[in-house]
Amino acid sequence: QAIRPLSQEDVFRLEAAADPQIAPDGGMVAYVRRSNDIATDRTRSEIWIVGADGSGHRQLLPGEGETGSPRWSPDGAQLAYVRTHDETTTLEVLTLADGASRTLTTLPAGQSGLAWSPDGTQLAWAAFRPAAGPAAADLPERTEDMDWAAGAQVEERLSFRFDGAGELPMGRQQLFVIDLAGGEPRQLTDDEAGAGGDFAWSADGRALYFSADRRPDNGALAPDSELHRIDLATGEIETLTGRTGPDTTPRPSPDGTQLAWLGYDDHRMGYHNVELYVAGPDGTGPRSVTAELDRSVSAPQWSADGRMIYFLYDDSGQTRLARTNLEGHIEIGLDDLTPPTFGRPYTGGSFSVSMNGHVAATVGSSIRPPDVILMSPLGDTRVLTSLNEDVLAEIDLAPAEEIHWASPHDGLDIEGWVLYPPGFDPAREWPMILEIHGGPFSAYGPTFSAELRLMAAAGYVVVYTNPRGSTSYGYDFANLIHHDYPGHDYDDLMGAVDHMIGRGFIDEDRLFVTGGSGGGVLTAWIIGNTDRFAAAAVVKPVINWTSFVLYSDLPQFFYRYWFASAPWEDPEEYWRRSPLSLVGNVETPTLMMVGGADLRTPRAETEQYYSALHLNGVPTRLVVIPDSYHGISNSRPSRLLTKVAEILRWFEEYDPAAQAGGSEPEAAND
């Protein structure tokens, strides 16, 4: 079979493994298999199972709808999971011995978290409970046969919308528990302060530890959750932490003598390292066991003997699985954990540990979406799935090349990756796309990205980087942009371009730049500072910091951590850092793109810049992705394809080589 570039249709053929749950005895792994359905243009999730020796790989729960959140009972005899069908979500339990499933209850909207009690007799979760909000003003009496317009939405909360969810109804997340023996779910928390899906059972099964910000009016305050413990018999809630800074992800040790969790002391920096703490079961005597690591950690899980805690952290653009003893001695277990998304190459991944120390994790690479891998206690690994062997065998994909260069600003070492087009020949000159990540406190890495691969398949050398401000290089590197963003990250990015030009195969007249969210900020900043790019595509940017910090879905967050003061206190600083302040310099033909329902970087940001470019006579085009929230590419598969196709179409229209009748990059999938 002839090998060919990645095509648009391939996005509907690729699959990814997520949420691998190893059975307590390590004998098998249940995981969520994600695939993109071309008929419905949706990403489907289904639970599959595979033996630790790779045998018996099959879909576990065929049937109507989709399945997810597989969770083994402590004895491994049952698997709880969630099924969604026809907009109804049910909590179901499979008995492995006879393959029979039964429905325990229907779950309300907004369910999150699912955990077995240690004795296997109960399951707990969190779900949204509505509450009354401020009433609208009185109007004349209405009868049922009248057809009036909807009543006014009256709001008194600061945070009343959230990207990905939309307008937030009044109410709170509360904790629930159900007996496996039968009966109705019992609501554990029932107050205005609420709880959330971030919880764990105590070792004796008599309490739940949970993380929540239970301060009145917490929506307007700096984010600061604490750990709490609720006694299941009495309903009494005890608060265990109190420092300024979030405390999350409570994990009691298997014998109940210690409590591990995540958090940090909040110094109002743009970036804080999330650390792993260990304390007594009531939170007393906390100490960080990852203070020396200088990286953010996530997903802590105790070993069965209570001597180790496994966790994830990002390092130089890759997600690693490591474990620490209680003295903070850290051992690295696995590299290359990979998230199940096909959009941009952000870091991520997930894992679980069995009672006998075997680990299941999602591992992939720049040329392979994640599969399930098993690691023994001795560190031997075995790949249990090969979800994309058939598709990948047809496609021309070379691994991402890692590059480094010295920032022209201060000589700082900066890391990036290059994707080469199929048939790349360094003796020729090639057009280049610089693609910039958002956050800005996040990291790219050598993980599979259909979005960037489609750009390379269209004939471009694609460069993506982790400029200063990126995570996975430590506290100081990330905070080099503290209250200075955009700033010298611009120089790091220009250093990437110069580094690539210096290698002799990039056509300097055919440079293109794009980026989304924080990457959209930097793309707009770049074209305000230089005319060296032939065309740009600014995706879901912040253009005007004053409008953004007051209109995004996190008004309590951005002005506090990304600026020293509020916009009305220092309007000059907000303007100085706004790409809109430089729009008068722009001559680069610039495409603007945003999700129509984006609440993180609302569409008004994109539209302001589009209007300004138009008014200044700069070639521009506005592309709105209907109904899409901020995460355009990972919401519906066709949106990923639309995003790439519109960007490439724009670049081709302004490619000097194409205008001169020379060599055009090939279309992504023509």
Ligand SMILES: CC(=O)N[C@@H](C)C(=O)N[C@@H](C)C(=O)N[C@@H](C)C(=O)O
């Ligand atoms: C890490 C992170 O994303 N932080 C948030 C506060 C955030 O939503 N930032 C956005 C402005 C952003 O740039 N998001 C990135 C991840 C994106 O690519 O959408």
